[in-house]
Amino acid sequence: MPDRPRRIPEATVARLPLYYRALVEMAEQRTPTVSSERLAEMAGVNAAKVRKDFSYLGSYGTRGVGYDVEYLLFQISRELGLTQDWPVVIVGIGNLGAALANYRGFSARGFRIVALVDADPAKCGKEVGGLVVEPLADLPRIVAERDVAIGIIATPAAAAQEVAGLLVSAGVTSVLNFAPTVIAVPPGVSLRKVDLSIELQILSFYQQRRDEAAEGRRVAFGGLT
Amino acid sequence: MPDRPRRIPEATVARLPLYYRALVEMAEQRTPTVSSERLAEMAGVNAAKVRKDFSYLGSYGTRGVGYDVEYLLFQISRELGLTQDWPVVIVGIGNLGAALANYRGFSARGFRIVALVDADPAKCGKEVGGLVVEPLADLPRIVAERDVAIGIIATPAAAAQEVAGLLVSAGVTSVLNFAPTVIAVPPGVSLRKVDLSIELQILSFYQQRRDEAAEGRRVAFGGLT
DNA sequence: CCGACCTTGTGACCAAATTCTCAAACTCCC
DNA sequence: GGGAGTTTGAGAATTTGGTCACAAGGTCGG
Structure with missing residues (x-):
């Protein structure tokens, strides 16, 4: 039985599925190892975050080399409970x-x-x-x-x-x-x-901010109406 | 022109749609004012957070009374860009x-x-x-x-x-x-x-944790198999 | 107009998450 | 086997978010 009572931050848990997806893709291409940098790129986060996240699960990487794709994939699957259906x-x-x-x-x-x-x-x-x-x-x-x-x-x-x-x-x-x-x-x-419409509303917030900023610049610089 | 360059935290922006929804509901019932406590309950957050969130938008409440539903609804709509389509x-x-x-x-x-x-x-x-x-x-x-x-x-x-x-x-x-x-x-x-399946995977993580904990207890206390 | 009562707004504190940094540990080539 | 080059793991610093606590400012009955 592994030493389970490690506490994994919520934010990390929410990213594990992203890593999982990236690793599945790497495994399909038969890539044997992957660096935190490459994985970060695939998951759309930064490398330091990847390494910190994995450090909560355990030390599954090898310095100078990276992470073994198959092994890491298994560890994350197990952690996420994806080994059962x-x-x-x-x-x-x-x-x-x-x-x-x-x-x-x-x-x-x-x-x-x-x-x-x-x-x-x-x-x-x-x-x-x-x-x-x-x-x-x-x-x-x-x-x-x-x-x-x-x-x-x-x-x-x-x-x-x-x-x-x-x-x-x-x-x-x-x-x-x-x-x-x-x-x-x-x-x-x-x-x-x-919530589907909440996501749109959040986009709308930032969209409107940009539109206003653009409007502000247009007025400030005295552009043509 | 209102003093726009207020910076609203991302976490707050993500909650504005929840308040918006709650306020629409209150407005439909013709409730004139609402307290942060009531609103918190409806949005599924706590009252302090509601007040802090609104304080980023401006001081739209009245001490001793609460928030005017219509007015607050308008302010949040405007902020979220929901006054246009x-x-x-x-x-x-x-x-x-x-x-x-x-x-x-x-x-x-x-x-x-x-x-x-x-x-x-x-x-x-x-x-x-x-x-x-x-x-x-x-x-x-x-x-x-x-x-x-x-x-x-x-x-x-x-x-x-x-x-x-x-x-x-x-x-x-x-x-x-x-x-x-x-x-x-x-x-x-x-x-x-x-991402629909990511949400399920996150649930799976916590579900599995609970199952394991239950299993641990069952074994530890020598329950019947 | 006063005092009891409510509720907001916010500064101070605390917790979580992220980023920075670099020693440690590995590979590879010569 | 040694030195150059990589890449991890994790402590420290920073940033962001959440909670607490309470003064400030309002209502309302008498």
Whole structure:
């Protein structure tokens, strides 16, 4: 048993998947070793950060050489829990839920979508991405029988909190929320959120700042209107 | 002209959309004022953070009373650039791109999808979410004619960097990348990314930690297998 | 108009994350 | 085997973000 109780900073955890992706690519090209600099470039961060991040996992590199791609890939996979596969349920099969159900990137990383659930009886029974949509009432049974640990919420905002509650009482301990609302989960349950329009709003903020700055310069320098 | 060169921390900018959403909700209920505490609850943060965040924007509250919902909403909208509407182009009309094209949450915040673009000739001419898919070759013209400032990339990873380049040379200065790969844009262009499987991987990390901890306890206490 | 009560705004402190820096440790070539 | 060249690992310094605590400034009832 390795010495587990190392504490890995959240910011580092959030970058591990980037390194993972870069390493998978290197492994596919049969590159035996990689430097922190090269890896940094591929992951879009800087080299010092890469090395510091890896130092939290352990000393897996060799000075003067770099990191062994296969070995590091294994260590990161293990750390991220990607050596096993995780049964996932998606609740809310609208446009977004259906797109997620069809998304190939999940299964590639060991996330296996085992059930699609929707409250709308009209949607139940339909097939989406190779699975039949099941009624919300069956959620507890589905989670228990198929050993689901991760739930994805892709419902409208109004239903999200209720669904989160159902997921948690059914036994799900990790929740990914796509609904544009804040939801609460009890301690001991992980929650992450993805909000599409928030990302656009952040872009809008900086975009507007640039536009204003440009406007300011144009006026200041007395350019033509 | 307000005193603009206030520097607003990135972390604060990322939370403004949360406050915005909460305030819209309060405004709909005709609530005239709101305290930092109430707002904190709705946005899922703590009250001190709310007040500190608002203090970067200016002193818009009244001691002993709280914040005027309408006024604060206006200030935040203005700050986020939501008082104007932003023409958006989506490149890559697969499952995800189509879901985004149909997503109602964008238009509700002033993001108007004005074009859908795909490299696949088979997809061009088809209608998705009320728009006809146009060929990638027309991107420069589309961006110029429709004054597009924001581009969304929803292509496969392999095409993302090339599309980013096309968007930027066409004049787009804000890019939201859904493709599971790192892309580079020149300075002066904003880039944000949403990676669906990365979020799951982060959940997987913590999920696995919990499972291991539970396992450790079970073994340590000599529970039944 | 006064005193009890609320709630903001912010300075001071604390924690987390990032960057800098360089000794240590390795390879490779001669 | 020794010296030049690489590259890691990690302590120190810096920057950024978060929390605390409370004075300042407001309301409101009497």
